[in-house]
Amino acid sequence: MGTAFFDAKDRGETEPVPDGDTVPSITGPNDAKSGLRRAAMLQALAAALWIPQAGLLAVSIGRIADGGALQDVLWPALGILLLGLARSCLDAAGGRLAFHVARAELSRRRRVAAAALSISSPIDRGRPPSGKAASVLGEQAELIVPYLARFQPARMKASLVPLIILAVIFPVSWIAALVLLFAAPLIPIFMALIGWRAQAASEKQLVATGGLNGFLLDRLRGLATIRGLDAVDSTALRLRREAQSLRVRTMAVLKIAFLSSAVLELFAALGVAMIAVYVGFSLLGEIRFGTWSGRLDLTEGLFILLLAPVFFEPLRELSAVWHDRAAGEAALKALDALAAEGSLSVRGAAEIAPAVPAVAEAPAIRLENLAFRYGVDEPLIFGDFDLDIAAGEHLALLGASGSGKSTLLSLMAGLASCTGGRIVIGGLELTDETAALLRGGMAWIGQKPHIFAGTITGNIVLGRPGVLRGDVADALDAARLGKVAAAYGNRPLGEGGIGFSGGEALRLAIARAACNPHLKIILADEPTAHLDAATAAEVTESLLSLANGRILIVATHDPQLAARMHRTMRIDADIMMREAAE
Numbered sequence: 308m309g310t311a312f313f314d315a316k317d318r319g320e321t322e323p324v325p326d327g328d329t330v331p332s333i334t335g336p337n338d339a340k341s342g343l344r345r346a347a348m349l350q351a352l353a354a355a356l357w358i359p360q361a362g363l364l365a366v367s368i369g370r371i372a373d374g375g376a377l378q379d380v381l382w383p384a385l386g387i388l389l390l391g392l393a394r395s396c397l398d399a400a401g402g403r404l405a406f407h408v409a410r411a412e413l414s415r416r417r418r419v420a421a422a423a424l425s426i427s428s429p430i431d432r433g434r435p436p437s438g439k440a441a442s443v444l445g446e447q448a449e450l451i452v453p454y455l456a457r458f459q460p461a462r463m464k465a466s467l468v469p470l471i472i473l474a475v476i477f478p479v480s481w482i483a484a485l486v487l488l489f490a491a492p493l494i495p496i497f498m499a500l501i502g503w504r505a506q507a508a509s510e511k512q513l514v515a516t517g518g519l520n521g522f523l524l525d526r527l528r529g530l531a532t533i534r535g536l537d538a539v540d541s542t543a544l545r546l547r548r549e550a551q552s553l554r555v556r557t558m559a560v561l562k563i564a565f566l567s568s569a570v571l572e573l574f575a576a577l578g579v580a581m582i583a584v585y586v587g588f589s590l591l592g593e594i595r596f597g598t599w600s601g602r603l604d605l606t607e608g609l610f611i612l613l614l615a616p617v618f619f620e621p622l623r624e625l626s627a628v629w630h631d632r633a634a635g636e637a638a639l640k641a642l643d644a645l646a647a648e649g650s651l652s653v654r655g656a657a658e659i660a661p662a663v664p665a666v667a668e669a670p671a672i673r674l675e676n677l678a679f680r681y682g683v684d685e686p687l688i689f690g691d692f693d694l695d696i697a698a699g700e701h702l703a704l705l706g707a708s709g710s711g712k713s714t715l716l717s718l719m720a721g722l723a724s725c726t727g728g729r730i731v732i733g734g735l736e737l738t739d740e741t742a743a744l745l746r747g748g749m750a751w752i753g754q755k756p757h758i759f760a761g762t763i764t765g766n767i768v769l770g771r772p773g774v775l776r777g778d779v780a781d782a783l784d785a786a787r788l789g790k791v792a793a794a795y796g797n798r799p800l801g802e803g804g805i806g807f808s809g810g811e812a813l814r815l816a817i818a819r820a821a822c823n824p825h826l827k828i829i830l831a832d833e834p835t836a837h838l839d840a841a842t843a844a845e846v847t848e849s850l851l852s853l854a855n856g857r858i859l860i861v862a863t864h865d866p867q868l869a870a871r872m873h874r875t876m877r878i879d880a881d882i883m884m885r886e887a888a889e
Contacts, residue, residue, distance in 0.1 A: 339455070342404060342411075343408055343409075343455060346405035346408060347460035349397050349400050349404065350405075351460075351464045353394045353395075353398035353401065354398075354464055354621060357394065360386075360390045363386045363390070364383070365609040365610040365613060366606055367383040368606070369606035405455070405456040406452070408455065409453075412455055413448060413449070416448070416646070417448055419646045420642050422646075426653050427653070428723040429717065430722060430723055431723070432681055440645060443638075443641045444642075447638045447642075450631070450635050453631040454632055455635065458625075458628045458635065464621040465624070468618075469487075469491055476614060479607050480585075480603060481597065486581050487615065490578035491619075491622065519550065526542055575619035578615070579615045583615070586611055589603040590603060651724070653722050654721035654724055670732050670734075670828065670858070671698045671732075672695070672696040672858060673730070674729075674730055675729050675730075676729075677691075677727070677728035678690050678727030678728050679726045688711045689714075691728070696858060699856050700858060700859075701859040701874070702858075702873065702874050703868065704878055705864070705869055705876065705878065710878045710879055712862035712878055713832050713862055715862070716751075720749055721742035721745065748827040750828070750829050750830070752829065752831040753816070754832060754837065755812070756804075756812050758800055760799060760800065761799050762795075763791075763792045763795055763815065764779050764792075782819070782822045785853055786814040786818035786853070787845060788811065788815060810842035810843075814845075817853055820853060826857060827858065828860075829853065829857055830860050831863075833863055833864065836863075843867070843868070847867070
């Protein structure tokens, strides 16, 4: 968690699209449905234009067979050419529109999920791991685009085009229409049966992918600990098992995809073959039924033969993108799960923090009858808890791990809503409306402050307006980080603070806080944990120097840091009691 509090806001950026295009504005699911419907209608119209093309082609061949001259087929040939150009243009326009709408819908859903994650409380036990969330947002979400851009239009084409072809063939040959009519339903029935299994397999594959990504991210963060515990071999074995599980699930999805394509090709081939046999024997005079009058002539037979493969083409296309449907719906469920509101959310996350905090003077903090639980079925962590912290007071919270020290700090920072009671800071109650205002005068210093890839100055300023070069220099001096900053100069730090020691990272967090001119309250969660004695002493001195005249609340196990506070309070799992400082 960063040192200064910044409120996450949905900025509504537009994702770039290849070829220099921009995604059309999509403000809701209804806009996406409308756009996809228009795209599907364009592509269905393009497919339906083959019917007049087939008719002109059959007429041309019939005239040639009857001994017609070149001028007899010139105009039909021109009509075939113009209809072909129109088909190409309509199909391209429909595909382009569907792709743009799909990208816009993906952007919208990503923004919704990211906004939900940004307001999710860091102490929410149901909050998804960062590795899984990054995998869903960055990788798995891309599966939505082929699902929306290909499957949705293909489904509409499969619903409209075969019916139009049946309506055209039926007046020519009722038996050919019946053959197609009985062959067609078998395809979607088997596709649906296979699709249920495909969707379940895709969901399992996405879960395995997210789990593997989360596992990798967690292990990369803890490489030093893994080496220290001599757990490299066991970690490698676990990674191999996870990768093998993902490989098996991926192959299961591919097997189902191939099976659905094979089923479609089988029934489509049988349907076309039966039509060809009927037309062939009709032209030979062996079959004299199936038409409304007489037998088929060459023009009518060719017309039916040309339309039979096109009758199955939308169904074949639907089968080809059936796997996209399974993967896309699984990705949509994963995104919706991220976007679902958690049980705990950051107070006032949707508000914009003002330039000047609401509390201008040194505030006091009062907790009145505070109660908190993580969920409705969870036991109370605090119950009817009262606490007064005077302006400028330094307080140490002591207690065993899991006793609620960090949770108490989070409640004071508005990172979660209390179940009961209230928190008053400087005479202003901490609510959803005031949380952003009050956080403008707070800073959080955790065990492992996040360091971005960039310069030391950039990591201190964090894009805050009005921070001058002199302010950065003063902050570096206050954190006793001036020599380190001078040695680095403008060279960037690695992502996550590669190249920085733990003590230097904490002093950088202190420098971030020192750059806030409105700082009144400092919340520190185990700032000296995992540090050697000398480094812990340096961090303690820097922290106390920054906290001079300000409220400092420290959750710690370090008795030496606690001894430097004005007051200590012990927090136990079952009861809380105050201890007077020595």
